[in-house]
Amino acid sequence: MSVESIDSPVLVADDDPGAEPDEFAGLTRRNSLSPSRASDFMSCPLLYRFRVIDKLPEAPSIDAVRGSVVHKVLEDLFDLPSSDRTHERANALLPGAWERLLDAEPELAEMFGRPGADGEPAGPDLLTWLDQCRALLGRYFTLEDPRRLEPAEREVHVITQLDSGLHLHGYIDRVDVAPTGELRIVDYKTGKSPGEYFEAKALFQMKFYALVVWRTRGVLPRMLQLVYLGNGEMLRYEPTEHDLLATERKVRALWDAITRASETGDWRPSKSVLCGWCDHKAICPAWGGTPPPVPQRGTD
Numbered sequence: 438m439s440v441e442s443i444d445s446p447v448l449v450a451d452d453d454p455g456a457e458p459d460e461f462a463g464l465t466r467r468n469s470l471s472p473s474r475a476s477d478f479m480s481c482p483l484l485y486r487f488r489v490i491d492k493l494p495e496a497p498s499i500d501a502v503r504g505s506v507v508h509k510v511l512e513d514l515f516d517l518p519s520s521d522r523t524h525e526r527a528n529a530l531l532p533g534a535w536e537r538l539l540d541a542e543p544e545l546a547e548m549f550g551r552p553g554a555d556g557e558p559a560g561p562d563l564l565t566w567l568d569q570c571r572a573l574l575g576r577y578f579t580l581e582d583p584r585r586l587e588p589a590e591r592e593v594h595v596i597t598q599l600d601s602g603l604h605l606h607g608y609i610d611r612v613d614v615a616p617t618g619e620l621r622i623v624d625y626k627t628g629k630s631p632g633e634y635f636e637a638k639a640l641f642q643m644k645f646y647a648l649v650v651w652r653t654r655g656v657l658p659r660m661l662q663l664v665y666l667g668n669g670e671m672l673r674y675e676p677t678e679h680d681l682l683a684t685e686r687k688v689r690a691l692w693d694a695i696t697r698a699s700e701t702g703d704w705r706p707s708k709s710v711l712c713g714w715c716d717h718k719a720i721c722p723a724w725g726g727t728p729p730p731v732p733q734r735g736t737d
């Protein structure tokens with residue numbers, strides 16, 4: 438799953454915040470890479486360190502939680518008979534999806550109706566927030582008719598191992614298979630469609646998934662489709678073998694750079710507009726802070 442904020446389109450992106458490598462047998466931060474973590478390193482090596490090496494906690498983001506709930510509704514929608522996959526039924530699934538998330542993470546309730554403190558924005562009203570979720574679901578129905586779709590897989594974890602030993606893995610929101618066997622990889626974004634700069638980043642994630650699928654199933658996906666619920670737009674791309682080979686070279690080079698940073702301890706901050714959404718600004722040297730010592734190398 439990819440969860441993106443409406444307001445912070447890249448920094449909070451994650452395949453699945455609850456599914457870091459050590460949840461999968463044999464995968465560790467030393468031998469695996471997901472598109473989100475690759476994107477972290479490309480944006481800011483120090484951010485990658487804070488998230489992957491230090492594993493510093495980050496405050497739940499209201500936008501990311503909204504993304505999780507909307508993704509869950511869109512996943513559950515396809516459990517219904519095709520004729521029942523209507524906008525009304527999607528809206529009806531919303532409270533249950535939210536309650537299940539709240540059962541798993543009761544602390545999320547504290548995000549709502551919180552009074553504003555010094556310089557801290559007040560938490561949103563829960564009903565307003567649920568209306569925002571409904572608006573995103575409504576936009577989905579302007580882009581696709583789920584009654585006409587029969588996804589082959591949803592929320593599928595894909596993984597492959599390169600000959601270097603590095604595992605590439607991630608979650609794909611939806612895989613559609615045409616009667617001819619052609620594959621379409623679909624990812625929902627609850628943010629708005631990106632500008633030119635961020636479009637390449639979004640496509641990198643999709644090409645990463647396509648590479649893993651190609652390597653594991655021997656089928657080159659025909660279509661990569663990003664569904665932007667924030668503004669009701671779609672981004673479609675037909676990858677070629679050349680594209681995916683270039684993506685593999687890029688991923689290998691990235692992993693070499695991560696390995697070097699790990700060996701030298703040189704995790705450089707890279708200041709950008711994304712710092713505005715970074716939870717670690719207070720301890721970032723680019724902003725006058727001091728990071729904690731790098732944790733001792735463990736087995737993970």
Ligand code: SF4
Nearest residue numbers: 481706707712715721
């Ligand atoms: S504040 Fe900016 S430069 Fe510092 S770690 Fe976060 S993203 Fe990187």
